[in-house]
Amino acid sequence: MGDLIGRLRDGLPEDAVLTDPDVMRSYATDMASFCAAGAPGAVVLPRTVEQVQHVMRTATALRVPVVPQGARTGLSGAANALDGCIVLSLVKMDRIVEIDPVDRVAVVEPGVVNADLSRAVAEQGLYYPPDPSSWEQCTIGGNIGTASGGLCCVKYGVTAEYVLGLDVVLADGRLLKTGRRTAKGVAGYDLTRLFVGSEGSLGVIVRAVLALRPEPPQQLALAAEFPSVAAACEAVCRIMRRGHAPSLLELMDGTTVRAVNSMARMGLPESTEALLLAAFDTPDPGPDLAAVAELCREAGATEVVPAEDAAESDLLLQARRMSLPALETLRPATMIDDVCVPRSRLAEMLDGTAAVAERHGLTIGVCAHAGDGNTHPVVCFDPADPDEARRARESFDEIMALGLKLGGTITGEHGVGLLKKEWLAKELGPVALEMQRGIKQVFDPLGLLNPGKVLDA
Amino acid sequence: MGDLIGRLRDGLPEDAVLTDPDVMRSYATDMASFCAAGAPGAVVLPRTVEQVQHVMRTATALRVPVVPQGARTGLSGAANALDGCIVLSLVKMDRIVEIDPVDRVAVVEPGVVNADLSRAVAEQGLYYPPDPSSWEQCTIGGNIGTASGGLCCVKYGVTAEYVLGLDVVLADGRLLKTGRRTAKGVAGYDLTRLFVGSEGSLGVIVRAVLALRPEPPQQLALAAEFPSVAAACEAVCRIMRRGHAPSLLELMDGTTVRAVNSMARMGLPESTEALLLAAFDTPDPGPDLAAVAELCREAGATEVVPAEDAAESDLLLQARRMSLPALETLRPATMIDDVCVPRSRLAEMLDGTAAVAERHGLTIGVCAHAGDGNTHPVVCFDPADPDEARRARESFDEIMALGLKLGGTITGEHGVGLLKKEWLAKELGPVALEMQRGIKQVFDPLGLLNPGKVLDA
Numbered sequence: 001m002g003d004l005i006g007r008l009r010d011g012l013p014e015d016a017v018l019t020d021p022d023v024m025r026s027y028a029t030d031m032a033s034f035c036a037a038g039a040p041g042a043v044v045l046p047r048t049v050e051q052v053q054h055v056m057r058t059a060t061a062l063r064v065p066v067v068p069q070g071a072r073t074g075l076s077g078a079a080n081a082l083d084g085c086i087v088l089s090l091v092k093m094d095r096i097v098e099i100d101p102v103d104r105v106a107v108v109e110p111g112v113v114n115a116d117l118s119r120a121v122a123e124q125g126l127y128y129p130p131d132p133s134s135w136e137q138c139t140i141g142g143n144i145g146t147a148s149g150g151l152c153c154v155k156y157g158v159t160a161e162y163v164l165g166l167d168v169v170l171a172d173g174r175l176l177k178t179g180r181r182t183a184k185g186v187a188g189y190d191l192t193r194l195f196v197g198s199e200g201s202l203g204v205i206v207r208a209v210l211a212l213r214p215e216p217p218q219q220l221a222l223a224a225e226f227p228s229v230a231a232a233c234e235a236v237c238r239i240m241r242r243g244h245a246p247s248l249l250e251l252m253d254g255t256t257v258r259a260v261n262s263m264a265r266m267g268l269p270e271s272t273e274a275l276l277l278a279a280f281d282t283p284d285p286g287p288d289l290a291a292v293a294e295l296c297r298e299a300g301a302t303e304v305v306p307a308e309d310a311a312e313s314d315l316l317l318q319a320r321r322m323s324l325p326a327l328e329t330l331r332p333a334t335m336i337d338d339v340c341v342p343r344s345r346l347a348e349m350l351d352g353t354a355a356v357a358e359r360h361g362l363t364i365g366v367c368a369h370a371g372d373g374n375t376h377p378v379v380c381f382d383p384a385d386p387d388e389a390r391r392a393r394e395s396f397d398e399i400m401a402l403g404l405k406l407g408g409t410i411t412g413e414h415g416v417g418l419l420k421k422e423w424l425a426k427e428l429g430p431v432a433l434e435m436q437r438g439i440k441q442v443f444d445p446l447g448l449l450n451p452g453k454v455l456d457a
Numbered sequence: 458m459g460d461l462i463g464r465l466r467d468g469l470p471e472d473a474v475l476t477d478p479d480v481m482r483s484y485a486t487d488m489a490s491f492c493a494a495g496a497p498g499a500v501v502l503p504r505t506v507e508q509v510q511h512v513m514r515t516a517t518a519l520r521v522p523v524v525p526q527g528a529r530t531g532l533s534g535a536a537n538a539l540d541g542c543i544v545l546s547l548v549k550m551d552r553i554v555e556i557d558p559v560d561r562v563a564v565v566e567p568g569v570v571n572a573d574l575s576r577a578v579a580e581q582g583l584y585y586p587p588d589p590s591s592w593e594q595c596t597i598g599g600n601i602g603t604a605s606g607g608l609c610c611v612k613y614g615v616t617a618e619y620v621l622g623l624d625v626v627l628a629d630g631r632l633l634k635t636g637r638r639t640a641k642g643v644a645g646y647d648l649t650r651l652f653v654g655s656e657g658s659l660g661v662i663v664r665a666v667l668a669l670r671p672e673p674p675q676q677l678a679l680a681a682e683f684p685s686v687a688a689a690c691e692a693v694c695r696i697m698r699r700g701h702a703p704s705l706l707e708l709m710d711g712t713t714v715r716a717v718n719s720m721a722r723m724g725l726p727e728s729t730e731a732l733l734l735a736a737f738d739t740p741d742p743g744p745d746l747a748a749v750a751e752l753c754r755e756a757g758a759t760e761v762v763p764a765e766d767a768a769e770s771d772l773l774l775q776a777r778r779m780s781l782p783a784l785e786t787l788r789p790a791t792m793i794d795d796v797c798v799p800r801s802r803l804a805e806m807l808d809g810t811a812a813v814a815e816r817h818g819l820t821i822g823v824c825a826h827a828g829d830g831n832t833h834p835v836v837c838f839d840p841a842d843p844d845e846a847r848r849a850r851e852s853f854d855e856i857m858a859l860g861l862k863l864g865g866t867i868t869g870e871h872g873v874g875l876l877k878k879e880w881l882a883k884e885l886g887p888v889a890l891e892m893q894r895g896i897k898q899v900f901d902p903l904g905l906l907n908p909g910k911v912l913d914a
Binding site: 100101102103104105125126146147149153154158160161170174175176177178180181182183184185186187188189190191193194196197198202213214215237240241243244245282283284340341342343344369371372373374407408409410411412413414415416424427428429431432435436438439440441442443454455 | 557558559560561562582583603604606610611615617618627631632633634635637638639640641642643644645646647648650651653654655659670671672694697698700701702739740741797798799800801826828829830831864865866867868869870871872873881884885886888889892893895896897898899900911912
């Protein structure tokens with residue numbers, strides 16, 4: 001270990017190498033529940049590409065595994081430390097290098113916080129859509145590594161859609177440039193997209209060229225109350241079938257609504273079984289909102305309340321963003337699932353989730369990016385009760401099995417990490433798994449980059 | 458060869474194996490100029506996935522190279538035959554399996570013609586945006602293989618944005634399923650995107666799940682005349698900087714305008730140096746069109762003519778779509794370049810292209826997807842004149858060199874194929890090239906899939 005620290009220090013500033021065990025422990029985990037984490041051998045916080053290259057060369061020379069990290073807000077354990085590893089935190093590489101309103105691109109370092117970038121581009125009339133719940137903390141590098149989503153996706157897609165090109169330090173320290181800065185480009189295999197969602201297992205992203213959009217008008221929302229989750233899902237189907245393009249289409253089940261009310265007194269309807277939020281950010285959202293209100297009523301909504309203005313719309317969004325923290329107050333611990341199904345199967349997914357909860361005698365609150373069919377069932381339980389903990393884990397797994405049965409995926413936006421490795425193998429099947437392993441081998445032949453994440457070695 | 462034909466016939470219907478040399482010759486090339494093509498050993502036209510698997514198993518057993526083909530409208534020689542190869546034409550696998558307006562997906566076989574799909578989804582109020590010039594002939598499989606673009610890209614992006622999942626027959630005949638049918642999904646490395654633009658060199662696409670959008674209103678266009686190409690490019694920059702989202706933003710230089718007029722008597726302004734076409738497909742395009750007209754005037758437009766209605770807008774588009782055939786009438790042959798630069802560098806790119814033409818004493822007409830910075834300089838020449846042919850080739854190369862110098866790419870949407878292999882190496886550099894070769898090796902270890910295309914072995 002002494003050799004490791006010494007060699008790291010040879011190419012890094014004094015304050016960029018942390019070795020205090022307590023400090024290192026604070027870098028050991030992301031926000032996933034119940035994923036194993038080891039004790040790092042060193043934590044490094046480089047500020048330049050050259051320093052990252054030095055770290056990777058050292059790791060390769062000494063055959064030490066490296067765990068790249070952003071703000072550690074991930075939900076799948078992908079950023080968890082391994083025993084003796086180098087934790088490579090990119091948070092100090094946090095410069096916005098360039099924002100270009102004609103080319104509509106931003107060039108950023110990986111440690112830039114999502115919200116900082118969003119605000120910086122907004123000052124120039126531009127919009128960087130990806131907005132994961134943790135947007136005030138999470139970094140762009142982490143967003144790319146985990147292919148983050150958010151509330152915007154139903155209209156604007158996920159992080160992947162906004163990554164045009166990358167600079168990546170490979171396992172052996174060489175610098176790879178992928179992609180482009182142009183609007184279009186098809187020169188060779190798409191390496192850029194391979195890194196999006198690769199959770200630090202193929203290389204270390206040290207710079208990104210991101211696509212931007214013109215800033216849309218502020219969105220205007222409505223809230224619709226339904227007597228059942230299935231009715232709310234039927235409304236979602238009707239809205240999409242009718243060709244609407246909402247900028248937001250979110251669902252909170254009754255459990256979630258009541259949890260949010262009791263945490264924050266939001267005044268949401270206490271007795272509802274499902275609350276659907278829809279918004280439009282077009283210059284004239286009135287006709288769309290009116291049509292969607294009518295479709296909600298046709299699907300069984302008992303009440304439809306349009307927001308008076310953008311401020312009231314923001315309040316509805318805040319309520320939605322509180323879902324997870326609110327559900328976390330219900331029991332000592334939670335496990336958050338992230339199953340995405342074709343939206344036509346959403347009602348089956350959510351009814352099936354309720355059946356799982358009932359069968360196991362557990363509270364499972366659900367919020368969902370309904371327009372995308374992406375559900376977040378939150379399994380609430382007490383880990384101190386071994387039987388309850390076992391039932392929680394079984395529920396978590398049954399929910400993924402149901403998602404696969406309905407033609408869905410085990411992860412819409414949270415990634416695989418440690419949490420869902422076994423399930424990834426089930427989703428992909430042996431041929432795809434073999435190809436995935438082959439790709440890992442191309443970029444990281446020694447298996448030093450975040451080993452044991454995403455795929456087993 | 459007898460063994461090859463016999464073994465192919467073992468698993469294919471009688472009419473699915475073509476061996477007549479004249480017939481086979483008609484399958485030997487795509488629409489690229491001046492790319493070498495060999496004489497196929499067999500041409501096969503399977504109708505099922507199992508038949509494609511049989512072809513690939515046979516190819517692997519006998520170590521015979523395979524060239525996958527769609528409608529052979531490609532412009533880079535990627536579909537050109539190799540001596541003794543199996544030409545694997547997918548045009549008979551042409552079923553639209555499913556169109557789902559709630560999930561907004563289409564499931565198709567690779568031989569479906571782009572325009573057939575576009576019309577079929579339109580019947581259900583849906584929109585499949587990618588619209589390459591050859592859309593009435595080209596197939597979805599070919600579009601995916603070459604990552605095709607079109608006129609729609611400035612607002613709707615390229616084919617890659619619409620491919621959610623693929624079924625792929627690997628070189629050894631195994632079936633690989635990639636991606637998803639859901640709106641979101643991050644389960645493992647993105648293999649889907651790796652196949653988009655891989656020009657048949659990684660596997661044979663036998664089914665695709667495509668994302669659809671709601672059909673937008675018909676677009677309304679305007680045409681603006683400029684006294685110089687640079688002034689038109691300045692208008693493009695102002696339009697994008699101001700946050701407009703045109704559904705079309707196309708440029709034709711004076712040479713192209715006059716060629717279109719003389720071929721089709723379109724009544725375009727004869728004396729203009731650059732014609733810019735802009736369109737919007739929003740519910741109320743009036744304010745955007747008025748603002749864009751004003752921006753064009755500020756950038757120096759001498760005349761701005763709004764289309765009266767959708768029909769007149771269509772006429773303008775037709776004129777644009779005629780650019781290439783019209784330029785082809787100017788000299789016995791053409792070479793079409795496909796350089797894409799950041800749109801802020803478009804004026805430099807086009808002025809530089811004019812300088813190349815002048816230096817070599819050649820006619821080079823330019824049409825461009827200006828909003829994307831994607832230019833198509835068409836080098837017009839007589840191949841019977843060796844000196845002129847040499848100057849044409851030099852011009853073609855100098856245009857790519859200029860594109861790279863301006864931070865662009867050698868190919869925005871036409872692909873690499875045989876035509877630009879050497880240039881791909883220049884654009885990517887040695888590290889990226891090594892990674893690309895590694896990926897090829899994972900999927901095609903024997904080098905049987907379209908060998909010598911995209912990358913040298």
